Each structure stands twice: as C-alpha cells, then as structure tokens.
Amino acid sequence: MSKEDYKVAIVGVGPSGGILGAFLSQKGIEVTLVDIWIDHIEAIQRSGLKIAGVSDLTISFDADHLKTSVKDLRGTDVDIVFIATKTPYLKRVVDDLKEVLPNDSLIVSHQNGLHTENVILDVFGEERTFRDVINYAGNIVEAGKIDMTFFNPPNFVGAISPSMNDTANAIAELMNSPEFGTISVEDIQPAVWKKVILNSALAPVCAIAGQTMKEAMDFTDTNKLASELIREGIAVTEAIGISFGSDFHDICMGYLSKGGHHKPSMLIDIENRNPTEIDFLNGKIVELGKKNNVPVPFNEATTTYVHAIETKF
Numbered sequence: 116m117s118k119e120d121y122k123v124a125i126v127g128v129g130p131s132g133g134i135l136g137a138f139l140s141q142k143g144i145e146v147t148l149v150d151i152w153i154d155h156i157e158a159i160q161r162s163g164l165k166i167a168g169v170s171d172l173t174i175s176f177d178a179d180h181l182k183t184s185v186k187d188l189r190g191t192d193v194d195i196v197f198i199a200t201k202t203p204y205l206k207r208v209v210d211d212l213k214e215v216l217p218n219d220s221l222i223v224s225h226q227n228g229l230h231t232e233n234v235i236l237d238v239f240g241e242e243r244t245f246r247d248v249i250n251y252a253g254n255i256v257e258a259g260k261i262d263m264t265f266f267n268p269p270n271f272v273g274a275i276s277p278s279m280n281d282t283a284n285a286i287a288e289l290m291n292s293p294e295f296g297t298i299s300v301e302d303i304q305p306a307v308w309k310k311v312i313l314n315s316a317l318a319p320v321c322a323i324a325g326q327t328m329k330e331a332m333d334f335t336d337t338n339k340l341a342s343e344l345i346r347e348g349i350a351v352t353e354a355i356g357i358s359f360g361s362d363f364h365d366i367c368m369g370y371l372s373k374g375g376h377h378k379p380s381m382l383i384d385i386e387n388r389n390p391t392e393i394d395f396l397n398g399k400i401v402e403l404g405k406k407n408n409v410p411v412p413f414n415e416a417t418t419t420y421v422h423a424i425e426t427k428f
Contacts, residue, residue, distance in 0.1 A: 121144055121145070121194045121195060121289055122145045122147075122191075122192055122193050122194045122195075123139055123144055123145065123146045123147070123193070123194065123195050123196075123197065123289075124146070124147045124148075124149060124188055124191070124193045124195075124196045124197070125139075125146060125147070125148055125149065125196075125197045125199055125225075126149045126150075126185055126196060126197070126198050126199060126200060126208055126212070127149070127150060127198065127199035127200035127201070127204075127208075127225075128148045128149070128150040128152075128155060128156070128159075128164075128199070129150075129199065129200075129201075129255060129261075130252060130253035130254060130255060130261050130262075130263070130380075131199045131225060131226075131249055131251075131252075131253075132148075132150075132197065132199025132200075132225065133148075133164060133166070133253075133261045134166055134170075134251060134253055134261060134263055135197060135199065135225065135249075135290070136148050136164065136174070137164050137166045137170075137172045137174045137261075138170075138172075138290070138292060138294065138295040139289070139290065140164075140174045140176070141172060141174060141292070142292060144289065145180070146176070146180065147179075147180045147181070147182060147188070147191065147193070148164070148176060148180065148181055148182070149182040149183070149184070149185055149187070149188065150182075150183065151183055151184065152258070153183055154258040155255075155258045155259060156181050156182070156183055157258070158257075158258035158259025158260075159176055159181060159259050160176065160177075160178055160181050161259070162259055163175045163176070163259070164176065164259060164261075165259060165260040165261070166253075166260075166261050166263055167256070167260065167261070167262050167263070168253065168262040168263040168264055169251070169263040169264065169265060169266050170263050170266075170294060184211075185208060185211040185212055185215065186211055186214070186215055188212075188215045188216065189214075189215040190215075192217065193216060193217065193220050194220060194221065195220065195221045195222075195223060195286065195289070196212060196216065196220055196221070196222050196223065197223045197225040197247075198212075198222065198223065198224055198225055198226065198235070199225040199226065200226070201226075201380075201384070201389075201390070201392055202226055202227065202228050202231055202392045202394070202395040203389075203390040203391070203392065203394075205224075205226070205231060205234050205235075206234055209222075209234055209235055209238050209239075210238070212238075213238050213239070219243075220243070221243050221244075221245060221282065221286070222235050222239050222243055222244055222245065223245040223246065223247055223272070223286065224244070224245070224246045224247070225247055225249065226395075227310070227311075227314055227380075227392055227395065227396065228311065228314075228392055228395025228396050228399065229307065229308075229311050229395055229396070229399035229400075229403075230395070230399060231246070231395060232244055232245070232246040232275055236275055241275045241276040241279075242275075242276045242278065242279055244275045244276075245272060245273065245274055245275065245279070245282070245283055245286060246272075246273055246275065246303045246307065247270060247271060247272045247273070247286075247290075247297075247303075248270065248271040248303065248306040248307055248309075248310050249270045250266065250267045250268060250269065250270055250310075251263060251265060251266035251267070251270070252264050252265055252377070252380075254378070254383070264377055265377075266295075268295075268296035268297075269296040269297055269298045270287075270290060270295070270296065270297040270298075271287075271297070271298060271299070271300050271303060271306040272284075272286050272287040272290065272297060272298070272299045272300070272303070273299065273300050273301070273302065273303025273304075273306075274303075277301070280299070280301055283299045283300075284299040286299070287299035304357065305357055305359070308348075308352050308357055308359075309359065311348065311396060311399070311400070312345055312348035312349065312352065312367060313367055313370060313371065314379070314396055315344055315348055315396040315397045315400055315414065315417075316341045316342075316344040316345045316348065316367065316371060317331055317332075317341050317371050317374070317379060318379040318380070318381040318382070318392075318396065319344075319381055319391075319393060319396070319397055319417045319418075319420070319421050320337050320340055320341055320344070320417070321378065321379045321381065321382045322379065322381040322382045322384070322385045322391065322421060322424070323417070323420050323421065323424070324337055325382065325385075326382075327374075327375070327376040327377060327378055327382075328371065328374030328375060328376070328377045328378075328379065329374060329375050329376050329377075330376075332371055332372045332374065340413065340417075341368070341371060342364070342368060343413040344397070344413050344414060344417065345364050345367045345368065346364060347400065347404065347409070347410075347411040347412075347413055347414050348400055348414070349363060349364060350404075350409050350411075351400050351403050351404050351407065351409050351411065354403075354404075354407040354408075354409050355403065355407060380392070381393070381421070385421075385424060388427075388428045389428070390425060390428070391421055391425060393417075393418055393421040393422065393425075394418075397414045397417050397418045397421075398418050400414045401414050401415050401418055
C-alpha cells in the first residue's frame with residue numbers, strides 16, 4: 116500500500132492533531148478529522164483548516180471527512196487512527212474506538228505524557244498500538260484556526276511490539292515531509308522521557324503560577340522549582356535504565372529558557388477550567404519514583420497543587 120492509499124482518522128483537532136491533519140492532507144493522504152467542538156468542525160467545513168505561524172496552510176475538508184463523535188467513524192474504512200485528545204479523555208476515546216473500528220486498524224498515541232500507549236494496548240493489543248513524540252506546538256486562535264508556534268524536528272514514531280518496527284517506519288514515512296520531519300526509532304521511550312521531563316518541569320509551574328514559560332524561567336523561585344523537577348525526573352529515568360548524559364539537566368534548562376511568552380497547554384486548561392494532563396506527567400514520575408525508591412518531593416507537591424486547583428472546576 117502506498118502512502119497515498121492510507122486512510123487516516125485524527126481524533127482531537129486541537130493544535131497537535133490539527134497540525135498533523137493539515138500536513139498529512141497536504142501530502143494527498145485521505146484524512147478524517149474528529150472533534151466534539153462543533154463550532155471548530157463547522158468552521159473547518161466552511162473555510163478550511165487554517166494553520167498560521169511557523170507554517171502557513173489552509174486545507175479544505177468535505178463534510179464526509181469531518182465528524183463530531185468517534186462513533187461517527189462506524190462503517191468507515193480507517194487504516195490508522197491518531198489519538199490526539201488530552202489524556203483525561205484517552206480511556207473514553209479508546210473504548211469508543213473499540214466499538215467502531217475495523218479489526219485491523221492501527222492506533223497511534225499522539226499525546227503528551229508517560230504510558231499513554233498502555234491505555235491503548237490494553238484494548239487493541241501490542242501489534243496494533245504505536246506511539247509518537249511530536250516536537251511542535253501551537254495554540255487555537257479561534258474555531259478553525261491554529262497558530263503553530265514552533266517546530267524543532269524531528270518527530271519520532273515507535274512500535275510497542277518489536278515485530279511491528281517496519282510498520283512504525285511506514286507511519287513515520289506517512290507523516291514525514293520536508294516541512295514536517297519525522298523518523299522512526301526502535302525504542303520510543305527515551306524520546307518520550309525527554310519530552311516528559313521538559314513538560315513536567317515547566318507546564319505545572321506555569322499552570323499553578325499563571326505564568327508564561329518566559330515569566331517562569333525569568334523569576335528566580337520558579338526557575339529553581341523547574342530545575343528541581345528536572346533533577347527528579349532525571350533520577351527516575353536513570354533508575355529505570357535510561358540515561359541522557361551528565362549535561363542533560365543543563366540542556367533542559369537552556370531549552371526551557373528559550374520558550375518565550377508561550378502558555379503551556381496545562382495553563383490553558385486551568386484557565387478554561389478543564390482537567391489537566393498532570394497524572395500522565397508529574398503524577399507518573401511520582402508513581403515511578405515510589406516504585407523505584409527515588410525521592411520526588413517536588414513532583415509530589417506540584418501534582419498535589421494542580422489536583423487542588425482542579426477540585427474547583
């Protein structure tokens with residue numbers, strides 16, 4: 116099957132899913148977008164999906180390729196589904212997909228956080244489950260329009276079962292283009308952990324303090340907090356056998372210092388009074404820290420603070 120023959124569905128048309136959908140469609144791949152935000156889907160049907168910022172794209176989708184419920188995929192011939200929703204909704208999406216997908220469809224976790232793929236493989240099995248790690252971000256400007264704020268290529272794709280590495284390579288080739296560099300790797304976990312350590316260092320700090328990335332890194336106390344969260348994440352990673360070298364802490368701090376006035380999605384979730392992804396970020400670091408006898412007091416406190424804020428919603 117050539118890349119152009121694949122039929123793809125993307126569940127969750129926020130920045131990560133919407134940008135992916137635009138680049139895949141630009142390559143001539145048949146893409147169906149699924150999102151429960153009706154105004155967003157209707158705006159895309161009227162005027163196309165608009166990507167601004169780092170890339171400038173407007174991609175048209177007809178009504179047959181726009182859905183407002185996972186259950187609307189019933190009866191469609193979908194080869195690959197990218198789940199791009201926030202992690203609080205992952206289990207519900209997976210259960211709904213199980214009811215409507217063909218028995219040979221492949222599922223890719225296109226999400227932040229640790230062990231999101233485990234939720235999928237529990238339902239679909241290892242050979243149908245894949246994980247990617249994206250290195251771009253954006254924000255919803257308005258219904259139908261996404262601002263792509265940065266892209267630091269490449270994106271990574273990996274199989275859960277080693278027997279499916281060739282398929283992971285095919286998925287990476289499907290995603291890859293000169294403007295959207297993507298490669299496959301035999302072990303996706305190091306890439307997952309690198310991003311988790313970065314996200315868990317600053318996303319909850321910004322969410323708790325109401326700061327942009329630049330504001331958090333410029334303020335001495337929140338800068339120190341981010342540094343300690345990184346140290347704990349690295350300690351847990353090393354305890355499970357993954358090492359990024361002695362300079363990784365400094366690399367992380369340097370990377371985060373260049374974030375600019377970007378609002379992490381966790382802060383946007385808090386502002387919109389939506390559940391956050393804390394349980395798949397700092398919460399997982401806490402879980403694995405306890406399992407491996409690694410003290411993670413800063414991650415414990417940060418997770419508690421975010422949970423406390425969520426109780427007000």
